[in-house]
Amino acid sequence: MPVNYVEVDEAIESDGLRMMVVSNVPSPWGEAAKGIFHIKGLDWKAVRLAYDDPTLAKWAGELSAPVAVYNDEPPRSRWSDILLLAERLQPEPSLIPSDPADRALMFGWAHEILGEEGLGWSRRLQSVEAGLAKQGGFRKPVAQYLAGKYGYDAAKGSTYGVRTRELLTALADRLKAQKAAGSAYYIGNELSALDIYSATTLALFAPLPEDICEMNPDSRAAFVSMDDETRAALDPILLEHRDRMYADVLETPLSL
Numbered sequence: 001m002p003v004n005y006v007e008v009d010e011a012i013e014s015d016g017l018r019m020m021v022v023s024n025v026p027s028p029w030g031e032a033a034k035g036i037f038h039i040k041g042l043d044w045k046a047v048r049l050a051y052d053d054p055t056l057a058k059w060a061g062e063l064s065a066p067v068a069v070y071n072d073e074p075p076r077s078r079w080s081d082i083l084l085l086a087e088r089l090q091p092e093p094s095l096i097p098s099d100p101a102d103r104a105l106m107f108g109w110a111h112e113i114l115g116e117e118g119l120g121w122s123r124r125l126q127s128v129e130a131g132l133a134k135q136g137g138f139r140k141p142v143a144q145y146l147a148g149k150y151g152y153d154a155a156k157g158s159t160y161g162v163r164t165r166e167l168l169t170a171l172a173d174r175l176k177a178q179k180a181a182g183s184a185y186y187i188g189n190e191l192s193a194l195d196i197y198s199a200t201t202l203a204l205f206a207p208l209p210e211d212i213c214e215m216n217p218d219s220r221a222a223f224v225s226m227d228d229e230t231r232a233a234l235d236p237i238l239l240e241h242r243d244r245m246y247a248d249v250l251e252t253p254l255s256l
């Protein structure tokens with residue numbers, strides 16, 4: 001079922017689960033949260049992030065997305081808080097391993113994908129770096145906006161690409177080891193939120209085709225642009241796993 005988009009007033013006045021999301025771009029964080037809600041069969045309302053609506057900004061508490069709000073509880077914008085909220089609202093199927101060591105592994109790896117200095121974060125700053133140098137990446141005004149907002153440091157310039165590649169390689173190595181052990185998933189033998197995070201974050205390198213992921217053309221151009229070293233680090237096993245997640249548990253077409 002496509003996402004149920006509502007106006008700002010309706011989102012604020014409703015009870016239950018609502019989430020502010022970015023428009024027309026497959027944000028790794030937003031698409032992961034949507035995917036988690038979908039897998040759990042949670043009913044929710046979406047409202048689009050707008051930069052010129054003080055009521056929305058006050059309600060959500062920030063102008064980044066996703067931000068999930070349940071009833072009159074405080075807004076939740078961190079990936080881990082959104083996951084824990086979803087688990088509380090609908091425990092089954094659980095997307096957090098029950099074994100404590102596997103759980104720690106999952107949260108650790110998830111941080112390396114969605115947390116600060118993780119894959120999504122590093123890739124964004126790598127694309128900012130490229131955009132500022134006019135060597136691909138984001139268009140310059142977008143690069144300047146994201147640089148200020150997400151902590152770009154010119155002195156660290158090339159480290160963003162290095163980190164991006166290290167993380168791509170580490171994730172691919174993990175999938176290969178899991179495959180050799182007979183598992184199609186990152187942790188143990190079962191689907192976890194980590195599988196979803198990996199799948200949605202690959203949009204920053206290879207968005208799904210336009211017929212199932214109709215998105216802003218400038219963002220698509222920025223996402224697919226990368227240097228040869230980064231392209232070489234994008235191991236096919238990552239995209240195979242992503243495609244399996246979209247075929248088996250996530251919804252297509254994307255509802256952006």
Ligand SMILES: N[C@@H](CCC(=O)N[C@@H](CS)C(=O)NCC(=O)O)C(=O)O
Pocket residue numbers: 022025027028029030063064065066077078079080114149
């Ligand atoms: N708050 C999230 C990260 C959210 C995030 O990076 N959002 C980006 C996703 S594309 C965003 O809102 N970009 C648009 C903007 O900053 O204007 C977390 O800590 O887990």
